[in-house]
Amino acid sequence: MTQNIPSIGASTPPKKATRYTVEETEELVMLYVEDPTPENVEYLSQKFVRSKRSIIGKLAKEGVYISTAYKPKYGDKPVTKDQITADIEKLLGIVEGGLEGLSKAHKQVLLDLQNSIKELVETNK
Numbered sequence: 001m002t003q004n005i006p007s008i009g010a011s012t013p014p015k016k017a018t019r020y021t022v023e024e025t026e027e028l029v030m031l032y033v034e035d036p037t038p039e040n041v042e043y044l045s046q047k048f049v050r051s052k053r054s055i056i057g058k059l060a061k062e063g064v065y066i067s068t069a070y071k072p073k074y075g076d077k078p079v080t081k082d083q084i085t086a087d088i089e090k091l092l093g094i095v096e097g098g099l100e101g102l103s104k105a106h107k108q109v110l111l112d113l114q115n116s117i118k119e120l121v122e123t124n125k
Helices: 022-034 038-047 052-061 081-092 100-104 107-123
Strands: none
Touching: 022 038, 022 052, 038 052, 081 100, 081 107
16 A cells, blocks of 8 residues: 655645735725725735735835834934934035035934034024
């Protein structure tokens, strides 16, 4: 009697990703536009049995996805190092791009420098 033993290295083929149908896409967009929140994305991922990343990707491709704004730990509006450097240049009266390499410094160092310069400017007025 021969046993049915799978060969070494054989595995089940990976599950092929299914595409969204036109109807699914229309319903997905309609439901998302009504309530564009992360909670709704979670609901849609369960409803359509897809990952959240898949839902977000499809909504982005359809041009309706609204990403949630990044908020840093301290709650303020995020500012890039280039924006901080540009502000420092402005405070010091330096031509834009004059402190080009400064933006490579640590962000906290740039923020401290910016605050110190602002204080100096305010006290010298």
